Amino acid sequence: MVDVSQHELVPEHILLDDDSEVEQVLEEYNIKRTDLPKIKRNDPALPDEAEPGDVIKIVRDSRTTDTAIIYRLVVR
Amino acid sequence: MLSRAATRRWNPMTEYEYVTNDIEAIVEDADLPRRLKDRVYEVIDERGGVTTEQADEIARAVSSQYNDTRVDALDPVGTVSAQSIGEPGTQMTMNTFHYAGVAEIDVTQGLPRLIELVDARKTPDTPMMTVYLEDEYAIDRERAHEVVWSIESTKILALGDVSTNVADMVVRVDLNEDTLLERWPTVDDADVIASEIAETIEDALGVDTRRSGTAIEFGPSEPSYRELLQLVEQLRDVVFKGIEEVTRVVIRKEQLDDGTEEFVLYTEGSAFGDVLAIEGVDASRTTCNNIHEIHKNLGIEAAREAIINETVNTLEEQGLDDVNVRHMMLVADIMTNRGTIESIGRHGISGSKDSVLARAAFEVTVNHLLSAAIHGKADRLDGVIENVIVGKPVSIGTGDVKLRMGSISTDGGKPADD
Numbered sequence: 001m002v003d004v005s006q007h008e009l010v011p012e013h014i015l016l017d018d019d020s021e022v023e024q025v026l027e028e029y030n031i032k033r034t035d036l037p038k039i040k041r042n043d044p045a046l047p048d049e050a051e052p053g054d055v056i057k058i059v060r061d062s063r064t065t066d067t068a069i070i071y072r073l074v075v076r
Numbered sequence: 077m078l079s080r081a082a083t084r085r086w087n088p089m090t091e092y093e094y095v096t097n098d099i100e101a102i103v104e105d106a107d108l109p110r111r112l113k114d115r116v117y118e119v120i121d122e123r124g125g126v127t128t129e130q131a132d133e134i135a136r137a138v139s140s141q142y143n144d145t146r147v148d149a150l151d152p153v154g155t156v157s158a159q160s161i162g163e164p165g166t167q168m169t170m171n172t173f174h175y176a177g178v179a180e181i182d183v184t185q186g187l188p189r190l191i192e193l194v195d196a197r198k199t200p201d202t203p204m205m206t207v208y209l210e211d212e213y214a215i216d217r218e219r220a221h222e223v224v225w226s227i228e229s230t231k232i233l234a235l236g237d238v239s240t241n242v243a244d245m246v247v248r249v250d251l252n253e254d255t256l257l258e259r260w261p262t263v264d265d266a267d268v269i270a271s272e273i274a275e276t277i278e279d280a281l282g283v284d285t286r287r288s289g290t291a292i293e294f295g296p297s298e299p300s301y302r303e304l305l306q307l308v309e310q311l312r313d314v315v316f317k318g319i320e321e322v323t324r325v326v327i328r329k330e331q332l333d334d335g336t337e338e339f340v341l342y343t344e345g346s347a348f349g350d351v352l353a354i355e356g357v358d359a360s361r362t363t364c365n366n367i368h369e370i371h372k373n374l375g376i377e378a379a380r381e382a383i384i385n386e387t388v389n390t391l392e393e394q395g396l397d398d399v400n401v402r403h404m405m406l407v408a409d410i411m412t413n414r415g416t417i418e419s420i421g422r423h424g425i426s427g428s429k430d431s432v433l434a435r436a437a438f439e440v441t442v443n444h445l446l447s448a449a450i451h452g453k454a455d456r457l458d459g460v461i462e463n464v465i466v467g468k469p470v471s472i473g474t475g476d477v478k479l480r481m482g483s484i485s486t487d488g489g490k491p492a493d494d
Contacts, residue, residue: 002352002353002359002373003359004373004375004378006360007359007361007374007378008360009363009370009374009377009382010374010375010378011377011381013375013377037409037413037414037415038413038415039375039376039377040376040415043375043376043415044372044373044374044375045374045375045376045377046375058377060377063384063401064109064111064401064402064405065110065111066109066110066111072376072415
């Protein structure tokens with residue numbers, strides 16, 4: 001199968017396995033976990049080991065700034 | 077645009093003659109995005125260098141200007157985006173067909189394309205792919221053609237002549253040997269290809285074939301005129317090589333930024349997933365104009381990028397390139413927020429709002445009110461439209477600022493009343 005992470009449209013997806021980092025993010029934006037944008041579990045760009053409930057850190061090559069970091073919650 | 081940003085981790089010193097270490101330190105220290113810092117370096121360099129004091133002043137001025145132009149809290153960004161995309165939309169042509177650069181391929185442009193994108197149609201009106209090739213496939217025309225033949229769907233009429241003999245109840249296919257060898261560049265025996273074709277016919281139509289050289293004959297099991305004609309009809313639709321969805325491929329030589337040339341394929345019709353797996357196709361750059369195919373094969377983040385790219389290109393094509401990209405980014409963010417592509421409109425974003433009144437205000441008012449009444453729905457009145465309807469201040473801009481009155485006790489300074 002094709003390695004989708006190599007495609008130029010696909011930004012880097014990093015699984016946050018450290019819960020404290022997730023907490024930090026949620027605190028910074030003052031939101032709940034479920035308020036995050038979602039990503040489906042069967043998304044081809046998702047790291048294999050990601051499970052529903054995990055948070056993925058996405059480092060986009062931004063059009064308006066250097067890099068933009070966003071987070072998505074893995075859902076079913 | 078994207079890849080450039082990623083590779084641009086250079087040292088300003090080497091790029092600009094007049095940018096000294098001190099100036100660099102000052103500018104890098106400012107709270108500015110990379111893009112603006114680069115602009116600052118460019119201007120300083122053009123001016124032939126500045127003193128460190130001047131550099132400091134410039135950095136301050138730029139950051140204060142930057143901070144001034146940032147969006148304020150409680151700004152209705154969605155409404156502004158809607159207006160900013162909607163107004164240029166009124167200037168767009170109602171219907172134009174043609175693709176920039178490749179005149180041979182027709183692609184929906186202008187307003188219909190923009191509507192198609194925000195409606196998130198399952199298949200675009202004119203699906204197309206831009207297929208980039210890798211290594212020698214991109215340089216050698218022969219090799220590039222190999223990829224063309226494995227993408228473009230090949231039907232029987234492209235390979236030879238079909239004739240029906242009613243007296244003997246047979247369909248006869250006379251394959252053109254040269255065409256076969258051209259379209260199957262990896263096989264150099266026309267006989268092998270012909271037997272392959274005969275097999276494909278047997279599988280697709282469920283008949284027995286007789287073959288001598290490049291001539292293939294077959295007929296219905298029972299003599300029947302109707303069935304004979306039906307077989308011919310079916311034969312015309314059988315795909316012998318390539319991808320069924322792709323009806324045409326145009327090959328073009330294009331100049332890269334670094335001056336070298338490469339072959340790029342443009343296709344009419346798209347099957348993104350299939351094409352990515354074909355040997356010789358550069359799976360890191362190939363794209364298509366169907367955002368759902370991108371979503372399926374590359375994921376939601378790639379779909380977001382594709383939506384932005386497509387909307388920006390559509391506007392640019394119409395000479396409306398002064399629409400700020402942030403508006404398109406906001407639209408794409410909203411459309412991909414739930415992990416799948418949702419359309420803007422009553423079947424997507426607007427239709428899935430929590431508030432009954434907000435939905436009713438948009439489209440099919442009666443249906444929403446009726447079903448809300450039947451199910452005894454409540455409305456929390458925390459959106460904009462709901463509050464306009466009931467005549468309360470809306471919770472955006474100054475409308476969301478609330479004053480709290482209370483007395484301050486003299487001893488601790490803490491509010492006595494909360």
